[in-house]
Every structure is written in structure tokens, then in C-alpha cells.
Amino acid sequence: MNCCCLFKKKSKKNISTEYLDSVNSRVNVLSTSELNCSKDENPTDIQKEIPAIIDIASINERATKQKWNVSSKFDLLCLDRILSPLKEYSLNVELPPKTLSIENVYGxxxxxxxxxxxxxxxxxxxxxxxxxxxxxxxxxxxxxxxxxxxxxxxxxxxxxxxxxxxxxxxxxxxxxxxxxxxxxxxxxxxxxxxxxxxxxxxxxxxxxxxxxxxxxxxxxxxxxxxxxxxxxxxxxxxxxxxxxxxxxxxxxxxxxxxxxxxxxxxxxxxxxxxxxxxxxxxxxxxxxxxxxxxxxxxxxxxxxxxxxxxxxxxxxxxxxxxxxxxxxxxxxxxxxxxxxxxxxxxxxxxxxxxxxxxxxxxxxxxxxxxxxxxxxxxxxxxxxxxxxxxxxxxxxxxxxxxxxxxxxxxxxxxxxxxxxxxxxxxxxxxxxxxxxxxxxxxxxxxxxxxxxxxxxxxxxxxxxxxxxxxxxxxxxxxxxxxxxxxxxxxxxxxxxxxxxxxxxxEGSYCSSDGYELWGLDTHPLNSNIFITAGDDGFIKVYNLEKKELIRKKNYGIRLRSICYNPSGINIAVGTNDGSFFIVNENLDIIISAIIDRRATIYDLAYSPNGKYLAVASHDNYIDIYEVESDLGYYQRFMSCRGHSSYVTHIDWDINSSMIRSNSANNELFYWSLITDATKAIDPTSYRKVDWHSSKCILQWETKGIFGPKIVKNTTTQEEIEHFLSPCTVYCCDRIKINNDLQLLAVGDAFGNIYIYRFPAFSSDMKYQAFHAHGGPVANVKFAVNLKTLISVGATDGLVIQWNLENID
CATH class of the missing domain: 2.130.10.10 (YVTN repeat-like/Quinoprotein amine dehydrogenase)
Structure with missing residues (x-):
């Protein structure tokens, strides 16, 4: 007979008496009259076992606190101050020809x-x-x-x-x-x-x-x-x-x-x-x-x-x-x-x-x-x-x-x-x-x-x-x-x-102690691989095709952000204590570990050419590091100072020469890597730039995602209205399907995901809305196969794999 995994045979002799004696040394059998001898309960244990009481109002309050004192009814008039790029875009406010369906939930x-x-x-x-x-x-x-x-x-x-x-x-x-x-x-x-x-x-x-x-x-x-x-x-x-x-x-x-x-x-x-x-x-x-x-x-x-x-x-x-x-x-x-x-x-x-x-x-x-x-x-x-x-x-x-x-x-x-x-x-x-x-x-x-x-x-x-x-x-x-x-x-x-x-x-461990899941990135070359990093200290690698967790490692420190370099060979990981480190794709070698800041690293981004790494911190700085080689030499050569709050998102341009960034108090800044004082910089040069990524939630191309939004439950046909502002939108990402179609995915503080045509710069933009997460959507990322979206929940620890499908 096969032996259950609970038990292990040690020898032919009967050792049940020995084991029961060892158990009885730990377990005391009492009668009802002896109950008053027990110790008092731990109030912390009771608190952890009480079911959580959370509602939308608390999520709004939490989002408002995270974004300083910005009202949830964000003054949308300030969006008019964001100038449009010089490149002309054709306006298409119709529904995107793609929809989302849940394929798999990890966790x-x-x-x-x-x-x-x-x-x-x-x-x-x-x-x-x-x-x-x-x-x-x-x-x-x-x-x-x-x-x-x-x-x-x-x-x-x-x-x-x-x-x-x-x-x-x-x-x-x-x-x-x-x-x-x-x-x-x-x-x-x-x-x-x-x-x-x-x-x-x-x-x-x-x-x-x-x-x-x-x-x-x-x-x-x-x-x-x-x-x-x-x-x-x-x-x-x-x-x-x-x-x-x-x-x-x-x-x-x-x-x-x-x-x-x-x-x-x-x-x-x-x-x-x-x-x-x-x-x-x-x-x-x-x-x-x-x-x-x-x-x-x-x-x-x-x-x-x-x-x-x-x-x-x-x-x-x-x-x-x-x-x-x-x-x-x-x-x-x-x-x-x-x-x-x-x-x-x-x-x-x-x-x-x-x-x-x-x-x-x-x-x-x-x-x-x-x-x-x-x-x-x-x-x-x-x-x-x-x-x-x-x-x-x-x-x-x-x-x-x-x-x-x-x-x-x-x-x-x-x-x-x-x-x-x-x-x-x-x-x-x-x-x-x-x-x-x-x-x-x-x-x-x-x-x-x-x-x-x-x-x-x-x-x-x-x-x-x-x-x-x-x-x-x-x-x-x-x-x-x-x-x-x-x-x-x-x-x-x-x-x-x-x-x-x-x-x-397996998803990620989230708890009432403040453990959350924020880090997410998809492999730049392999369409089946994506990676997460959370406060539980784990980096976890998943396979989309197999729908399973294939590799993980615990680094014993709270992790906040993560990204692949353009070749997918190395991974940059930001922590909650201001440090970041570089590991190889197998997670078994730490290539570099750098501590230049004292607070959370909210975002990291490699330049498209792989020569630079931008690191955004809670100290209101963006540090730019020069990557000399894949062997681990990272040299800081620039610090971007100017934000009045911590930096939350970074985007590179396609030429690896400019950066745009968002901060927690809804600032949109542009930065140039030109350091030669003899060269003049055109103040409006950012309007001529083609951006490599679109992680910044506040930009001209995303002006249409803010305002009142309706989320319809396709099962019960019930409609719920949310007001989206930069304090209740946590993440976004875009993907180019073909020359005529680009899509934008947006995650909010209420657990909803929206799909728009890109660019979504008009308030008349139509969208599709989907709900699944039990708390804020911390991050969304498209896979390079052009047909999969990954989303992670900040407080529920869920990792959801969505299929991008044509609308019938």
C-alpha cells in the first residue's frame, strides 16, 4: 500500500507508544473544571481572525491619503494645461474592437x-x-x-x-x-x-x-x-x-x-x-x-x-x-x-x-x-x-x-x-x-x-x-x-x-499587516513569461501557456517594483527601503545591489537601448544609472530633482534620450539626458517625442480616462458609477496591435480594468469595463504575444490572466 504524505515509516518495531508519549508531553487533556487555569488570549490573534470590514468609502479614503490631500473629485480643468504632441492623431472615440475574458486566476x-x-x-x-x-x-x-x-x-x-x-x-x-x-x-x-x-x-x-x-x-x-x-x-x-x-x-x-x-x-x-x-x-x-x-x-x-x-x-x-x-x-x-x-x-x-x-x-x-x-x-x-x-x-x-x-x-x-x-x-x-x-x-x-x-x-x-x-x-x-x-x-x-x-x-501573500503586491512585468522576448514582486519578499515567475508558477525566490525584504532589461537577461528589483538590486533571469545570482536612497523605489525602467536604468523613489528623485555591461556595473550619472512628491511612474522615449514622470500629487514632468551645457534644449521638445511606453497615468494620451465611468455587471446587468481621477487610477499600459490599432488598459482603485483605444485624449472616448479584483488594481501589463493582459491586485494578492479577444 502506498503511504500517505502525512506519515513516514521508520522501522518495523512498534513505536506508537513512543509517539503518543511525545504528543502527550505537548498536549494536556483537561476536564471542564480545569478550564480557568488557561492563559489569557492574545488580542492580536483575535484581531487577525476577525473578518475584514472594507467598503468603497475606505478605498477612496485610502487612495486620497496615498495621493496627499488631493480630492477624489479631481479638478479635471488642469488636464487642459497638458499640451498635445506635434504629431497629429486621428480621433476615434468608438469602442475598441477587442474585449477581455478571464482565462486563469493565480492564487x-x-x-x-x-x-x-x-x-x-x-x-x-x-x-x-x-x-x-x-x-x-x-x-x-x-x-x-x-x-x-x-x-x-x-x-x-x-x-x-x-x-x-x-x-x-x-x-x-x-x-x-x-x-x-x-x-x-x-x-x-x-x-x-x-x-x-x-x-x-x-x-x-x-x-x-x-x-x-x-x-x-x-x-x-x-x-x-x-x-x-x-x-x-x-x-x-x-x-x-x-x-x-x-x-x-x-x-x-x-x-x-x-x-x-x-x-x-x-x-x-x-x-x-x-x-x-x-x-x-x-x-x-x-x-x-x-x-x-x-x-x-x-x-x-x-x-x-x-x-x-x-x-x-x-x-x-x-x-x-x-x-x-x-x-x-x-x-x-x-x-x-x-x-x-x-x-x-x-x-x-x-x-x-x-x-x-x-x-x-x-x-x-x-x-x-x-x-x-x-x-x-x-x-x-x-x-x-x-x-x-x-x-x-x-x-x-x-x-x-x-x-x-x-x-x-x-x-x-x-x-x-x-x-x-x-x-x-x-x-x-x-x-x-x-x-x-x-x-x-x-x-x-x-x-x-x-x-x-x-x-x-x-x-x-x-x-x-x-x-x-x-x-x-x-x-x-x-x-x-x-x-x-x-x-x-x-x-x-x-x-x-x-x-x-x-x-x-499560488498568488502573492497580502495581509492586514500592510503586505501588498505591486511589482509586475512581462518578458520582452518570451511571450509566455511574466514576473511579479511583492511585500512578501518573493519574486515569482509564471508561465502563461502552462498557467502555473514555475520559479520563485524569497529575498527577505519587501519588494515594490520590478522590470526586465530589453534582452530579458537581467531583472531590476526595487525595494521598500530605498535599495534596488539586479538579478539574472534564473533568480539565482545577484549581479548588483545599490543603496542610494532611503525610501521606497516605486518604479524602475530600462531605456529601450538597454544602456540606462531610471529609478524613481519616495525621496522625490529619479536616478539615472549607466549600465556598462550585463555583468553588473551600474554607475549613477544623473539625478532628476524637481517633483514636490514621490515619483510613481516613468516612461522612456524610443531614442533613450528623454523621460517623462508622474508624482503622487499629480505632476507631469519631462526630463532630458543631454548634459552638455553648451547645447540649448528646446522647452517644447517633448511634444516631438515618440514614447516607448505609456505607464504614466497622467499624460496627454490618457486625458480621456478621467471623469465618471460606468461599470456594467454582465451577469446581473447592474450598472455602478465610479469617478476616476489621478488619485483613483493606479496603472495603465498600452499595446500596438497593428498600424491602425493601439489599445490602452487602465486599472483603478475599485478593482476595475478599462480598455480604450489609444490615444484616449477625448472625454467622449468609449470603453469596456471589467471587474474581478477585490481591491485596487496595482499594475497591468500586456504580454508581447499581443493577446494577453496580466493584472495584479494590491491588497488581494491575485494575479489574473486575461485573454484579448475580438468582439463578435
Missing amino acids: YQGIYARKNLYYPMDSPSAQPIIYFSGKLGILSYFSLKIQVFYTGHNRPITCMAIHPDSKICATGEYGSGPSIHIWNIPYIERADSRDYETNIVKPLFILNLDKRFIQTVCISFSRCGNWLIVIALNQSYISEILCYDWKKGKEVSCQLCHDDKVFNLIVNPFSRREFVTLGVKHIRFWSIDNLIHPVDNSEKNQNLTVSHISGAYLKSKTFASGTIKGDVYFWKNCLLSVVCNNVHKGPVTVVSPLPNNNFLTGGRDGRIVYWNEQHQPINEYTFDNNSCIRSIDAGGLEGILWGWGDGIGRRASRSFKGLNGGFKNRASVCSNSFLQELTRSNSLLTVSSNTYSVNVNNISNNLEILSNDEPVDEQKMADISYIVGCEDSSMYIFSQTDKEPIRLT
């Missing part, structure tokens, strides 16, 4: 997220893994290398639930008067099938909550599938429980849940009416009759002094809950029976049941602990990057799809006849028999007493090579045991056939 939303990753065993045979990121509901058919998206949300998604029949998904959002969208999970048999769309065109139902609510915290379908239970946060920051007869769109009941924060909602798989809520210093068991009310016995446990953030029912009908301090509590008949202390170092972020009475716990310490039927931790797996475990799913939908309460499940399926007429009876190819076989085997009693930690990164000098030319083995995908989502935006599959986890996707 998984691991911030403030729980229960946002599902692998329903009874799902369509192509085995979609369902999760959300930004404003997108994502169904990844990894065995087919296909992603399908639900794009109906106008605001970032905060929670998700799967119906007991595994063919329907519900997603909730935040913002005043949030809505819950209920939509079908499509059935895809083959990658070359033509009977599916990349976007889910229409939701089944949309439930609009009252304006007094500011966020949906968590949602779940009842065991019978007839009700949708919602935990929503009101304007007084008090959590309320709402119960919907969702097929009728009718609110059945509403009840105050708790006057403190609620983290999670768990449905009892053995009951049509019962569920559990967990939060700050409370855990409550509830029942739905005509009204929602707490179970009487649970009131005896309300003197708890510990916060519960995760939980799950086991096959024995015992409820296991994880706390903010790393403890695991066991509840029987709504009463506390046993407590295991110090299981994790820090919060137990997830409890996931397995088909038998075993279960898994994951924590912020980056460990997954395996528990046996006697509720003892018998082994563990540790990720080398120690990233917080945010979600684990073994495919049973909290036990419902494994037949726990099977009679109720049959009634739930019958109640949906006719609702999913497009679905036919079909058998799932997913099998979790491996876990069942493993837990019945005596091999569990012969595990190593030490933690078996597979080197996931498998790096040399902290460099990770992730690319694999071998195609995805469909058999491996069919033998999935469970999937894991981490806070660093990575997702893994633990399978029967591999002794190491399979990395499915």
Missing part, C-alpha cells in the same frame, strides 16, 4: 477566510475545486486545466457555501446592503467540450439583505437544503442570524446571535434543524423551528473565557472546536466533555472531518495535525514556509456527502428535482477510499515519533523551481485525499499517489 484568497475551499465528492465528474478570490467565484477543473468563473458580484466575496446536492453554490459579499448570490455549478466532461462557458451567465437567485447590514460573515445551507443560514454584521457591529427559504427568496427568521464577533457557522450533518456558531468567547448550539433559538443545554457553557474560531462534527456525533489559543474542545450533546490544550502554537484555524471518526486540524503555525478515532493527535505535517492553514476539505461537505444522516440527504436531493434540469444522473470519479483504507490499517500505529516534514519548497539557496513539463496525471487527480488552502495564497492537493503535496496555484 487563492487566504486572508480572513474560513470555509472558502470545497471539493464536493458528489460534484460533476470533472472534479471542480470551488473557492473564491476577489469578486470572483472560481471553479478550477485542475485535471482539465480549465477555470470557470462566477462574475455576478460587484463587491468582494467574503463567504461561500455548497448545497447538499453539491450542484449549487452560494456566495456572500460585504458592503452596505450586501447580497447573496446562488448559482449552478456547471458540468464539464472534456477540456475540448463546447457545451460550457468560461463565465456562469446567470444566477439562480439573488438575496438582497437589509441596508442595516454591512457584511455577510458566513453562510451555510441547512442539512435538508431548504434553508440558507446567514451570519451578517449590522452597523452596530453586532452579528445577527438570518434564515431564508432561499427558493422563495423569503426571510423566515432573524435572531441576534451574539454581541461580540462571530467567526464561523457549522451545520449539524445529523439534523435538519441544528447548527453551531463560534466566536469571541462563546460557542452556541442552535435549532431552527419556526424561529431560530439556542439549544437550552448550550446556555450552561456560556461562561467560557476562550474564543472559538473553527469546528466540525465527527462521525461519532461529537463536535470538535478549535480555539484562538491552540486548544481543541470536544462537545457531546451540546455539553463540553474534554479539552486538549496546546495542540497548535496559536489559533486552530480549521477543523476538517474525515470519512471515519478521524479528523484534521490546521493552525496558524503552519501545521496539519492528524487525530485518530480516540481523539488523540497521532501525527502531523508541517509546511516549510510555516504559512497559516486557512482551509482543509476532504470532499465530504462536513459529512453530508459521506452519508451522515443519509435519509435526510435523499429528501434534500428529491426537493431539487427540476431545479437543475441540465444535470443528469452521473457517478463521481472522486474516491476517498485511500483515507478509509489508511485509517483501518495498522500502519497508523507504526509512525515516526518525529514530525514528518516534506520539503515542499525543495530549494537550493532558497530558490524554488516549480515547473514540470509532465502533464497533469488524471489518476492522481482522481485519488485526491484532501485539499489545503494557505494564507500565503497557495493551494495544495494531498493525493494517494504522491508522497509530496501537489501545488495547484
Whole structure:
């Protein structure tokens, strides 16, 4: 029998006693009378686990602060002061003949997220893994290398639930008067099938909550599938429980849940009416009759002094809950029976049941602990990057799809006849028999007493090579045991056939601590390669064709900007401490490291001839370096001083002799590299220049992108208006399709991307708008293949690959 990646055989002798003794030395089993001996909770841990409350107003405020004291209603009259180039442009205000469609999303939303990753065993045979990121509901058919998206949300998604029949998904959002969208999970048999769309065109139902609510915290379908239970946060920051007869769109009941924060909602798989809520210093068991009310016995446990953030029912009908301090509590008949202390170092972020009475716990310490039927931790797996475990799913939908309460499940399926007429009876190819076989085997009693930690990164000098030319083995995908989502935006599959986890996707780690993703560039020669750099210290190289991360390296410092040199041999990287360095394209050699400034390097740009490197910093300077050779000799020969705020964007002209730049307080400056004092410089010479790039958001060619803009949701047909000014536009890039057509891509602070004809100098310019990111679009860049656009999100860590297609 193949051995699971969680375990490692050490010798033939039985060492189970040795291992359990070592575990018991770390884990203390307490009775309820000993609970008061535990230490106080860490307020920082509680704050990190509370779901983020963000709305458009805060994004506007944040954008305004970043751009000094400039009003979001920017005085557009100042655009008239920007003189036009002497070259004549023909004005074409019509819609561009190209549109965007999402092809792939790199990354998984691991911030403030729980229960946002599902692998329903009874799902369509192509085995979609369902999760959300930004404003997108994502169904990844990894065995087919296909992603399908639900794009109906106008605001970032905060929670998700799967119906007991595994063919329907519900997603909730935040913002005043949030809505819950209920939509079908499509059935895809083959990658070359033509009977599916990349976007889910229409939701089944949309439930609009009252304006007094500011966020949906968590949602779940009842065991019978007839009700949708919602935990929503009101304007007084008090959590309320709402119960919907969702097929009728009718609110059945509403009840105050708790006057403190609620983290999670768990449905009892053995009951049509019962569920559990967990939060700050409370855990409550509830029942739905005509009204929602707490179970009487649970009131005896309300003197708890510990916060519960995760939980799950086991096959024995015992409820296991994880706390903010790393403890695991066991509840029987709504009463506390046993407590295991110090299981994790820090919060137990997830409890996931397995088909038998075993279960898994994951924590912020980056460990997954395996528990046996006697509720003892018998082994563990540790990720080398120690990233917080945010979600684990073994495919049973909290036990419902494994037949726990099977009679109720049959009634739930019958109640949906006719609702999913497009679905036919079909058998799932997913099998979790491996876990069942493993837990019945005596091999569990012969595990190593030490933690078996597979080197996931498998790096040399902290460099990770992730690319694999071998195609995805469909058999491996069919033998999935469970999937894991981490806070660093990575997702893994633990399978029967591999002794190491399979990395499915990875974006960039963003957090409430200020970690963001800004650096992006595409390879100047290879149309399949692009690169990112973020505050997590990683440079990551992606392959567009393979749709995967192929290489990454952590430099241990916050990275802000990145760019290739014209040959693609070297990469310049700007940091948050004022330094920048040059590495080779394989990321294994640092060629040069230069520290001439003391604050963030916001932009870098090589001249088209490769002889110069311009570096823009928070110190209001642009430094020009002469590149003597590819071996690393960089000599500063010019500093451009004049901006009254930090420099955000730089463009070179095609002759490598002039620069234009934007600053944070909306200045547009032009610079010449002519240093000979005897040569006179024409003050209007910039009007004769052809520019090599168009990263500057404030220029004559982009005057038409500012003002009120309408973003239409193609799924719900809802229209939302935003006012774009230089303080709410973060990035732009242009591409030349042919001699008659150039396109401009623009990213704003609200997560939207716009496509214009270039130049877009008229306020009458028509555009196409697309929404996907859950926060500001930090950067956009076209690939040299003329058919791909890459966008990165500053706060959601998402990397999105867009296709540039002709409009039918």
C-alpha cells in the first residue's frame, strides 16, 4: 500500500507508544473544571481572525491619503494645461474592437477566510475545486486545466457555501446592503467540450439583505437544503442570524446571535434543524423551528473565557472546536466533555472531518495535525514556509456527502428535482477510499515519533523551481485525499499517489499587516513569461501557456517594483527601503545591489537601448544609472530633482534620450539626458517625442480616462458609477496591435480594468469595463504575444490572466 504524505515509516518495531508519549508531553487533556487555569488570549490573534470590514468609502479614503490631500473629485480643468504632441492623431472615440475574458486566476484568497475551499465528492465528474478570490467565484477543473468563473458580484466575496446536492453554490459579499448570490455549478466532461462557458451567465437567485447590514460573515445551507443560514454584521457591529427559504427568496427568521464577533457557522450533518456558531468567547448550539433559538443545554457553557474560531462534527456525533489559543474542545450533546490544550502554537484555524471518526486540524503555525478515532493527535505535517492553514476539505461537505444522516440527504436531493434540469444522473470519479483504507490499517500505529516534514519548497539557496513539463496525471487527480488552502495564497492537493503535496496555484501573500503586491512585468522576448514582486519578499515567475508558477525566490525584504532589461537577461528589483538590486533571469545570482536612497523605489525602467536604468523613489528623485555591461556595473550619472512628491511612474522615449514622470500629487514632468551645457534644449521638445511606453497615468494620451465611468455587471446587468481621477487610477499600459490599432488598459482603485483605444485624449472616448479584483488594481501589463493582459491586485494578492479577444 502506498503511504500517505502525512506519515513516514521508520522501522518495523512498534513505536506508537513512543509517539503518543511525545504528543502527550505537548498536549494536556483537561476536564471542564480545569478550564480557568488557561492563559489569557492574545488580542492580536483575535484581531487577525476577525473578518475584514472594507467598503468603497475606505478605498477612496485610502487612495486620497496615498495621493496627499488631493480630492477624489479631481479638478479635471488642469488636464487642459497638458499640451498635445506635434504629431497629429486621428480621433476615434468608438469602442475598441477587442474585449477581455478571464482565462486563469493565480492564487487563492487566504486572508480572513474560513470555509472558502470545497471539493464536493458528489460534484460533476470533472472534479471542480470551488473557492473564491476577489469578486470572483472560481471553479478550477485542475485535471482539465480549465477555470470557470462566477462574475455576478460587484463587491468582494467574503463567504461561500455548497448545497447538499453539491450542484449549487452560494456566495456572500460585504458592503452596505450586501447580497447573496446562488448559482449552478456547471458540468464539464472534456477540456475540448463546447457545451460550457468560461463565465456562469446567470444566477439562480439573488438575496438582497437589509441596508442595516454591512457584511455577510458566513453562510451555510441547512442539512435538508431548504434553508440558507446567514451570519451578517449590522452597523452596530453586532452579528445577527438570518434564515431564508432561499427558493422563495423569503426571510423566515432573524435572531441576534451574539454581541461580540462571530467567526464561523457549522451545520449539524445529523439534523435538519441544528447548527453551531463560534466566536469571541462563546460557542452556541442552535435549532431552527419556526424561529431560530439556542439549544437550552448550550446556555450552561456560556461562561467560557476562550474564543472559538473553527469546528466540525465527527462521525461519532461529537463536535470538535478549535480555539484562538491552540486548544481543541470536544462537545457531546451540546455539553463540553474534554479539552486538549496546546495542540497548535496559536489559533486552530480549521477543523476538517474525515470519512471515519478521524479528523484534521490546521493552525496558524503552519501545521496539519492528524487525530485518530480516540481523539488523540497521532501525527502531523508541517509546511516549510510555516504559512497559516486557512482551509482543509476532504470532499465530504462536513459529512453530508459521506452519508451522515443519509435519509435526510435523499429528501434534500428529491426537493431539487427540476431545479437543475441540465444535470443528469452521473457517478463521481472522486474516491476517498485511500483515507478509509489508511485509517483501518495498522500502519497508523507504526509512525515516526518525529514530525514528518516534506520539503515542499525543495530549494537550493532558497530558490524554488516549480515547473514540470509532465502533464497533469488524471489518476492522481482522481485519488485526491484532501485539499489545503494557505494564507500565503497557495493551494495544495494531498493525493494517494504522491508522497509530496501537489501545488495547484499560488498568488502573492497580502495581509492586514500592510503586505501588498505591486511589482509586475512581462518578458520582452518570451511571450509566455511574466514576473511579479511583492511585500512578501518573493519574486515569482509564471508561465502563461502552462498557467502555473514555475520559479520563485524569497529575498527577505519587501519588494515594490520590478522590470526586465530589453534582452530579458537581467531583472531590476526595487525595494521598500530605498535599495534596488539586479538579478539574472534564473533568480539565482545577484549581479548588483545599490543603496542610494532611503525610501521606497516605486518604479524602475530600462531605456529601450538597454544602456540606462531610471529609478524613481519616495525621496522625490529619479536616478539615472549607466549600465556598462550585463555583468553588473551600474554607475549613477544623473539625478532628476524637481517633483514636490514621490515619483510613481516613468516612461522612456524610443531614442533613450528623454523621460517623462508622474508624482503622487499629480505632476507631469519631462526630463532630458543631454548634459552638455553648451547645447540649448528646446522647452517644447517633448511634444516631438515618440514614447516607448505609456505607464504614466497622467499624460496627454490618457486625458480621456478621467471623469465618471460606468461599470456594467454582465451577469446581473447592474450598472455602478465610479469617478476616476489621478488619485483613483493606479496603472495603465498600452499595446500596438497593428498600424491602425493601439489599445490602452487602465486599472483603478475599485478593482476595475478599462480598455480604450489609444490615444484616449477625448472625454467622449468609449470603453469596456471589467471587474474581478477585490481591491485596487496595482499594475497591468500586456504580454508581447499581443493577446494577453496580466493584472495584479494590491491588497488581494491575485494575479489574473486575461485573454484579448475580438468582439463578435
